[in-house]
Amino acid sequence: MLINAPVVAGSAATEAGGAATMGGTMAGAAAPISAIMPPGAEDASAAAVAAFVARGAETAAMMAQLSMVRGLFASTMATSAAGYTGVDLINEATLAL
Numbered sequence: 783m784l785i786n787a788p789v790v791a792g793s794a795a796t797e798a799g800g801a802a803t804m805g806g807t808m809a810g811a812a813a814p815i816s817a818i819m820p821p822g823a824e825d826a827s828a829a830a831v832a833a834f835v836a837r838g839a840e841t842a843a844m845m846a847q848l849s850m851v852r853g854l855f856a857s858t859m860a861t862s863a864a865g866y867t868g869v870d871l872i873n874e875a876t877l878a879l
Contacts, residue, residue, distance in 0.1 A: 787870065790863035797856035804849040812842055 818834050820827040 785866045787863045787866040790859055790866065794856045794859035794863060797852055797859060801849050801853040801856060804845060804852065808842055808845045808849065 818831050818838075820831040
């Protein structure tokens with residue numbers, strides 16, 4: 783199996799950047815999705831706003847988990863790239879003997 787460690791490391795950096803972007807985007811969107819004003823003073827408007835705020839909180843929690851998983855994936859890819867590079871160096875040294 784041929785593994786191109788620099789490509790894997792580059793992909794890991796891209797994934798890490800994506801995770802950071804997702805985290806920043808969700809941080810910026812937290813207030814707009816959780817601070818909704820009711821259109822009216824009746825109970826139905828208050829219930830609708832409560833439902834939207836709850837949905838916004840669920841979405842923010844889901845995105846936080848997704849961002850964390852993406853960060854873990856990037857970390858795993860970076861570690862794998864380093865491992866592949868190490869094994870390649872050992873193989874090259876063994877062949878040079």
